[in-house]
Amino acid sequence: MAENLQFKVSSALKNIIGRELITDDFIAVFELVKNAFDAYAKEVRIIFREDKIIIIDDGKGMDYDDLINKWLFLAYSAKREGEEDKGFESNGFKNYRDKIETKKFYAGAKGIGRFSCDRLGDELKLITKRAASNSRTEQLTINWKDFEVDAKEEFINIHVKHETLESVEYSGFKHGTILEISKLNSDWPREKKLELKHSLEKLINPFDLFDGKLHPGEKTFTILIESENDLEQDQLEKLERNKVNGPVQNFIFETLNLKTTQIRTEINESGEYITTELIDRGIPIYKIKEKNKTSPRLSNIKYHLFYLNRAAKINFKKVMGVDSVSFGSVFLYRNGFRVYPFGEEKEDSLGLDRRKQQKVFQLLGTRDLIGRIEIIDESNIFKETSSRDGGLIRTPSYYQLVDIFYEKCLKRLEKYVVSIQWQLEEDKWREDLSVLNNLDTKTKILRLISNLADSKDIVLLDYNKNFLNIIEEKLSEATPEVFENLTKIAAKTNDNSLTQEINKATKEYERFRKAAERTIREEKEEKARVEEELEEKKSENIFLKSIATRDFDQMIGMLHQVGIYAETIDIHLNRLFKKVKNGLHIEAQELSDVLQKIIFENNKILSFARFASKADYKREEQLTKEDLVSFIREYVKNIEENYRVLGLCLEVKGDLNANFIKQFKPIEIMIIVDNFLSNSKKHGARKVEFLFHKISSKELEIRVKDDGKGLDKTIEKPIEIFEKGFTTTAGSGLGLFHVKQILEELNGSISLNPELEKGIEFIIRISQ
Known part of the structure; x- marks a missing residue:
């Protein structure tokens, strides 16, 4: 029964x-x-x-x-x-x-x-x-x-x-x-209470104020912490955030709103449309709208990302008293409350850093971003794990949420940051758009907007007409692409007045172009005539004639380089002299090795002498076209023994088979390498590393890193070390200036890695 x-x-x-x-x-x-x-x-x-x-x-x-x-x-x-x-x-x-x-x-x-x-x-x-x-x-x-x-x-x-x-x-x-x-x-203990307070700052969506949800001065939901034992220590703290007692509040995002690059992507309440707006340090760049074709179940979701350049990170630390990376990254809020562990330091719930490892210099990671995903989930399609620290349960809706985050928000932000901002090293230190305010950069931004507008699924709602008004720039420096992109944008936005301006500017541009072509043709003819006359003349007193036209900074740079080589010879000779003076026996092989190194350095000086005197000029300044990586690798291999005896170890790593074919003057590449090694030796380095990374078929990155004393802490603007005459030692301040000069002639650039804790790292980028 x-x-x-x-x-x-x-x-x-x-x-x-x-x-x-x-x-x-x-x-x-x-x-x-x-x-x-x-x-x-x-x-x-x-x-x-x-x-x-x-x-x-x-x-x-x-x-x-x-x-x-x-x-x-x-x-x-x-x-x-x-x-x-x-x-x-x-x-x-x-x-x-x-x-x-x-x-x-x-x-x-x-x-x-x-x-x-x-x-x-x-x-x-x-x-x-x-x-x-x-x-x-x-x-x-x-x-x-x-x-x-x-x-x-x-x-x-x-x-x-x-x-x-x-x-x-x-x-x-x-x-x-x-x-x-x-x-x-x-x-x-006090530290744990402060950590709780800082975590509570992020418990309730801190961005609501900037989305227009909360009204200034309205009391909505306040969290207060009281601890009598910490009152005395609180009196010593200047920053409110570092006091245990008091209200929990998040006040940094107003500052970020004005001084960062940000993107807002929103799926509307019906789930039918996705709107995306890009703003750069307070200046709107573009706003677009498209149908939500891939994730119809999702609605009432907002993505808001802030990209922090160097200036923004410094500003963040001043206001918050903590590095941005320690504050957290991309948080997720469901119905106004935070879902853990999204955004926690060293947490990669969205896979940002795993993805960045594939293309380090082309993608953004958790160290670059702060932001949030906000879900208003009335239908309860997103569910948290019962433990409350395991995030959201992985459902089809969750994967659609992440997919839109990448495709409609993050990748569009990366497109702007990487292809435009990162191409201008100085922009990383700016809180405004002054570095971007030039024809070349505006052309790139227009191209980006035009490519978006080309899609039949995207409606271009707005773009910044004031910042991107290229028509008022120098038309002689514009390209046909500029007018093509402006025409597309005008058509997409039904802007008839802009169309009329473009037509007028196009005609004026054609007049400029024809006049420029005529001027170039006449200059070429004149140049050919002058060269023919000069060829017929005798090359009397060539040095005196050439030095009058030679770039004076280049000559100064040569003298600086000769000083480096002479200093190396002096070190070797002094070591021999001390042994002789002290009656020490010198083996024949040791003497032969030292003399060989001295001859090697002396030959460099002779090369400069021939170059400076213009004797055999063509042979010494002859351009060669070959693999730049192989040339540097072989040169370092030839000189590494010289530096090993001086206590400096040289290593070459990375894409050694990159096969980056480039036209260059061998002597100038030698000058670059020798200057880096001379500086490393002066700053007590024991090891110098050359790391090659082929970014693309047309761009090579070289990182030169040592373990010396690093950059002087008193230097407020690191970029100053590349200026002529800048030095913190007894040197001339010409070495890095000369290096920067040569790299610019090679269509390259040089910058510093400011995040290195020990030593120094130079980042060189050379384009075809």
């Missing part, structure tokens, strides 16, 4: 849904704060006392029935079942109900968040009072250890003490909930 049976629930279940599920103290506090938010609280106070944490909110509170039928009902969620606000329609709740707005969704809805108290301490005293007329103050006292005595004891048989109170010790308490958690499971 069949019979009905029931599950028995062990008291050990408390650990499973308590401290074993919520494994992080901060997550436990977050869950309790979110419960207060769901209870319509305007303010939450987190109070630290000796071996006690008290969390007080001014929300709607609970009555006796709520405690029995909701709070003590394990895994039951009135929020999920739609019963949370039932009863608020009665007159008893009228005054409080009139002060609040009806919630569309809740921060927590699993029915187990209350067990976060078990994570924090062994004992809980819950005091609560309903926001209604004639309500009473109820109290529950729970010792979580009672559930751990005997796992065979059933959960329902563990008693929880209930009392009705006449009064409470907390002044000003009218309604809401008080959680007194004692016999804490872990210590809470």
Whole structure:
């Protein structure tokens, strides 16, 4: 005969849904704060006392029935079942109900968040009072250890003490909930409290103010931290953020809004359209709209990314007192509350850094970005893991969310940052667009916008007509591509006035072009005539004639280089002299090696002498076209023994078979290498590394890194070290100036890696 049976629930279940599920103290506090938010609280106070944490909110509170039928009902969620606000329609709740707005969704809805108290301490005293007329103050006292005595004891048989109170010790308490958690499971030193405060800053979406959701001055939801033991130390802190006591607030994003490059991508409430807007340091660049064809289930989602250049990172640290990389990266908010671990330092939940490793210099990673993904999820299609620190459950909707993040937001930001901003090294240090305000860069931006406008699925809503008004620039420097792109944009935006301006400018440009072609043709003819006359003349006193026209800076650079080679010869000769003077025996082989090194350096000086005197000029300054990587590798190999005896080890790494064919003067490449090695030796380096990376078939990157003393900390603007005459040693300040000069002639550039902690690293980029 069949019979009905029931599950028995062990008291050990408390650990499973308590401290074993919520494994992080901060997550436990977050869950309790979110419960207060769901209870319509305007303010939450987190109070630290000796071996006690008290969390007080001014929300709607609970009555006796709520405690029995909701709070003590394990895994039951009135929020999920739609019963949370039932009863608020009665007159008893009228005054409080009139002060609040009806919630569309809740921060927590699993029915187990209350067990976060078990994570924090062994004992809980819950005091609560309903926001209604004639309500009473109820109290529950729970010792979580009672559930751990005997796992065979059933959960329902563990008693929880209930009392009705006449009064409470907390002044000003009218309604809401008080959680007194004692016999804490872990210590809470000052550093941990500050870390909690900094994490709470990011618990509630800090970007809402800039999305127009909150009104300045309106009190919406405030979190306060109180710790009497930290008041004295707080008095010594200048930065409010580094004080334990006080309101939790996030104030950095207003600054970022004005001084960074940002992109906003939004899926509208119906899920039909996606809008994307790119803004660069306060200047709108473009705004587009397209149909949401790939993810029709997604709606009411916003992506907001900030790219931080060097200037923005410095500004961030000044305001926040912490490096941007330590603050976090791309956070995710669901219904206004943060989902962990998205955005945490060293967390790569969206795979940004794994992706960046594939193309280090072409993609953005967590160190470059700060931002958020905000989901308004009324349909509950996104679900958090029960542990609350495992992010979102991986569903098809989640993967669509990430796909749009990459395709419609991040990649468009990268297209602008990498192809435009990163091409101008100086722009990394600017808080405005002054470096981009030139015809070449504006042409690139126009090309980017034109390519977007070319798509039949994209509507160009707006672009910056003032910043991109190339027609008012020098038409003689423009290209036909500029007019083609402007014509496309004018057609896409139905801008008739712009079309008329373009037609007028095109005609003027054609006149400039024809006049320029005629001038060039005449100059070529004149040049050919002069060269023919010069060829017929005798080359008397060639040096005196040539030095009058030779670039004076180049001659100074040569003298500086001769000094480097002479200094190396001097070192070798002094070592021999000391051995002879001290009566030390010198082996024939050792003497032969030293003399060979001296001859090697002396030959370099003779080459410069021949070059400077113009004797055999063509042979010494002859351009060669070959693999630049192989040339540098072989040259370093030839000189590495000379530097090894001086205590400097040379290494060549990276794409050694890059086969980067480039036209260059061998002597100038030797000058570049020798200057780097001379500087490294002066700054106490023991090792110099040359790292080659072929970015593309037309671009080569060379990184030269040493382990010396590095850049002088007193240098405020590192770019100054490439200026003529700049030095922090007894040198002439010409070496790096000469290197920069040669590289620019090679269609190259040089910069510093400012993030290197020890030594120095030069970054060279050479284009075909």
